[in-house]
Amino acid sequence: MRLRRPLAVLTVVAAVLGPPAPADAAGDTACEAMDDPTYQRVNPANHAMLATTSRSEADGAVVLGFSGGLVTAFRVSRTPADDLVGVHRIHDPSSGDLAYVIDEEEFARDVQRSGYVDQGPVFYVAAASLPCTVPVHRFVRGSVHRLALDRERAELEA
Secondary structure, eight states, X not given: OEEEEEEEEEEEEOSTTOOOOOOOGGGHHHHHHOOEEEEEEEOTTTOOEEEESOHHHHHHGGGGTOOSOOEEEEEXXXXXXXXXXXEEEEEOTTTOOEEEEOOHHHHHHHHHHSOOEEEEEEEEEESSOOXXXXXXXXXXXXXXXXXXXXXXXXXXXX
């Protein structure tokens, strides 16, 4: 997969369920709010990736073909809070792709012109980089989107 662009704005609390790193006063609210793990599964048939804060949704997606192992990669907030932005999940019914967007222009373009259906904000992330966050990158190959941390970039860029 090629790197579409790093989502420097799509940042989340420390990876792999570790405790959040200390934040400065300006980011305390955002850092404290991002305490919900994301669960991710991949559909091996079309390589679509599901990211959700709901363990039951992740487990239930197995019957839809998302049989890849369950991964908990980073933390987000299930609810809106100061200094957080909503991440919309959009779905392409024709390909089965799921994409995650925060950019309003990209959101409007993909939903209106590309046939994606808005599933609403599925979680909330920091609006800017904070001491408690790590960047999450978005990759795309053809019509398939994936989210990945720095440690996963080499595999997806190959």
